[in-house]
Amino acid sequence: MLKVSNINVYYDIIYAVKDVSFEVNAGEIVSLIGANGAGKSTILKTLSGLLKSETGSISFLDNEIKNMLPNEIVKLGIVHVPEGRRIFANMTVKENLEVGGYVRSKKEVEEGIEDIFFRFPRLKERHRQLAGTLSGGEQQMLAIGRALMSKPTLLMFDEPSMGLAPLLIAQVFEIIKELNSLGTTILLVEQNAQMALSISNRGYVLENGKIVISDDSKSLLQNDIVKCAYLGS
Amino acid sequence: MHRFNWLLIFSQFINGLQLGSIYALISLGYSMVYGIIMLLNFAHGDIIMVGGYIALISILNRFGPFISVFFAISGCAVISVLIERLAYRPLRKASKTSLLITAIGVSIFLQNLAQLIFSANGRPFPASSILKNNKMRFGKINVNSVTIITILISIISMLLLVILVHKTKLGKAMRAVSEDLESGQLMGINIDKVISFTFILGSSLAGIASIMFCCQYPLVNPTMGYMIGMKAFIAAVLGGIGSIPGAVVGGFTIGFVEIFVSAIGFSAWIDVAVFAVLIIVLLIRPFGILGRRLTEKV
Ligand SMILES: Nc1ncnc2c1ncn2[C@@H]1O[C@H](COP(=O)(O)OP(=O)(O)OP(=O)(O)O)[C@@H](O)[C@H]1O
C-alpha cells in the first residue's frame, strides 16, 4: 500500500533521515520505534508532505506522492495525527471535527460527526466547548476523531500515548486496534515500544535517522538489542 | 465654572465612532493576514489609495455610485490577490524579514505607480456623487449623514465578517490555519486558497473603508494610504495582532484617542498621543489588548 524507498530529509544542515526505506501493507499495523531525536516525526511529516525528500520515492496506492502537497496527500487517504495532538484550541470541538472533514462533502461531514459522537460520547457532550479546555485524554480523542473525519485509508499516529495516564494509554491503543480491525491501515510511531509492538504486526527500529532493524513484532519483542535499548529489560 | 457640555461630548463621541470604524475596517486586514502568514503587510494601507483612485475614475467616467463603489471594492480585492500571488507567494519559504522588506517594496511601488499615472498632486474626490452629505437633526444634535452611514456600514461589514469566519467552510479553515498552520495542512486544507481568501476579505474591507474615508476627507493622492495605514497598523498591534476582535477594539481606541486629543485643542499632538497610547498599552500587555501569546511555531 505504502512503499518508501531511500528518502533523505534535512533541516538546513541537520541530516535527520538517512536513506530510509520501508513498507506498509494494506490492513497492517506497522510500528516505527526509536529514541528521542531518532527521526520518527520527520519521517511522518515527509509522508504527509510537510517536509520534502530530495531523493528516492514514496508511493501510495500506485501514486508517487513524494512531491505532492499535504492537501493532495490527505485527499488520497493518508492522514497524520501529529505529535502533541495539535488540536485547534480556540475552536469548538465540533468545529475541529468540521475542519477535519475539510476534504469531504457537507453531507459526509455531517454523517462523520454523528459517527464520531457515537464512538466518543464525551466529545458529543462537549461539542460546543473550546477544544483547548478539554483534558489531555479528551484532546487525544478529538485528535483521533478529527483525523477520522477525512476517512483515511492509512492513518499515521505520532506518539499517541504521549502525556497520558496508563489507563488512557490502554484505551487509545484499544481504539487504534479497533480502527485497524475495521479496515484502516495504521503506521504507528512510538517511544513506548512495548505497547506499540504488542498491537502491531511488524516493526522498524530507527536509530539516528537510519533503520537498523526490521522484523515482525513478536520477534522484535524477543530481540536482545530491542529488549535492552527500548523495552527496559 | 464651565457648564459641562453634553451635546458637544456626544457629537465628539459620534465622530470618534466614525473615525474608529474606518480604522477598525483597515486594521482587520493587517491582523488577519498576520494571523495566517505572519506578515506585516505594509502595502495594505496603499490599498486605501487604490480604492480611492478607482472610485474617482469610475465616477468621472459617469458610472453611478453603486457601480463605482463596486469597482473600488473589487479592484482592491483583485490587486491585493495579485500582490500576494506575484510578490509574497514566491517567498513563502523565505525568512520573515525578506517578506517584510518585500511588503515595504510593494508599498513604495504602488505609491510611485499612482504618481506616474495621476501625478503627485492631490485630486478632489467627488464625494457628493457617492454619498450626499445631509445634516441630520436628532433633537438638539446635528449629525452628518456620512458619519451615520459610515458607522452603520462598518458595523454591518464587521458582522458579515464574523459570520463568514464562523459559519463558512473557508472561514473555519482560515481560523484553523491561523491557529496552527501545519495542523491545518494535515487536515487537507489548501493553504493557498485560504491565503487568497484572507487577502480578499482584508482588502474588501479596506475598499469599503477607503470609500468612507474619501467621503469624509474628499481628496485623493498617491501617499494618502501611508498615514491611515500606519494608524490602522498601530490599531492592529494595540488590539493584539492576529485577533479579529482585537483589530476592532484597537481601531475604535485609536479613533477615540484622536478625536479626544483634537477636541481638547491639541490637534498637533494627535500622532504623539497615538504612539503614547500604543507604548503604554504594550508595556502593560505586551501582546496587545486582546492578543494571545503566540505559541512557538515549529
Ligand atoms: N524544525 C527542526 N529544525 C531543525 N532540526 C530539527 C527540527 N525538527 C527536528 N529536528 C532534528 O531532527 C532530528 C529528528 O527529529 P524528530 O523530531 O524527527 O525526532 P523524533 O524521533 O520524532 O523524536 P521524539 O521522540 O523526541 O519526538 C533531531 O535531531 C532533531 O533535533
Ligand SMILES: [Mg+2]
Ligand atoms: Mg517526534
